[in-house]
Ligand SMILES: O=C(O)CCC(=O)C(=O)O
């Protein structure tokens with residue numbers, strides 16, 4: 384099996400092909416919890432600036448410098464490495480706030496590094512533009528009204544996640560990130576040259592997503608299932624890093640803004656489709672998901688927000 388790529392180049396809501404493309408994006412999200420889009424948002428020059436210069440420079444700093452990016456007040460910022468035994472390093476930066484990108488840059492280059500910060504800001508802008516379009520197309524394809532989609536997109540915030548996987552030992556069979564769903568609404572995944580991302584199909588088989596330079600993969604996270612009242616199930620995916628190459632990937636997760644409760648879209652709840660989940664804010668959901676109970680759960684969204692969850696009298 385292969386996940387069909389959908390070409391969104393040059394498309395906007397007034398293009399003649401918009402309706403057909405919305406239907407294709409929605410069908411892929413409903414069938415697989417993900418969509419692979421062909422897009423020219425990341426130009427070859429921007430891709431080189433990011434992956435050949437900015438990322439190698441960033442990851443080559445000593446770990447003590449990297450750890451200075453950790454923010455005690457936000458799970459959506461900072462540096463992690465070797466979490467739960469996974470051999471990777473990851474930086475999270477707030478992507479839609481230029482000040483955060485500058486503060487992040489200044490930790491590494493106290494005199495500033497406009498080339499680095501401009502590159503990151505440009506990348507964030509481009510990915511978020513396509514990510515918003517994919518959410519809009521999916522919701523439109525499910526029958527959500529334009530003004531409700533616009534209000535939803537306004538209530539989003541985004542982070543950027545720079546992730547580097549070391550070369551795995553032969554004995555590890557190459558699975559560097561075990562199967563999981565993302566806690567996000569949607570996550571954009573930009574791979575570069577080195578393969579690794581795999582999606583689990585409904586029949587349990589694993590489908591490779593090749594790292595093609597003109598594609599961006601979008602996966603639905605747990606919170607998108609809440610938003611769509613269960614129409615779109617979260618993507619189950621994993622990473623198999625080749626045994627002879629390091630792998631760098633950039634992710635752009637979309638979340639609800641601080642304090643904003645995510646609720647099912649009005650049009651997706653009716654008599655035939657009663658509400659499946661209670662509303663939740665991103666912080667509440669993340670807090671539960673990474674708690675002892677949440678980490679043990681096979682379906683944290685259902686356990687925290689499911690309306691059928693039994694409540695002790
Ligand atoms: O490395 C990738 O391609 C995907 C990473 C991922 O799924 C994650 O960090 O949640």
Ligand SMILES: [Fe+2]
Pocket residue numbers: 563564565620
């Ligand atoms: Fe993921």
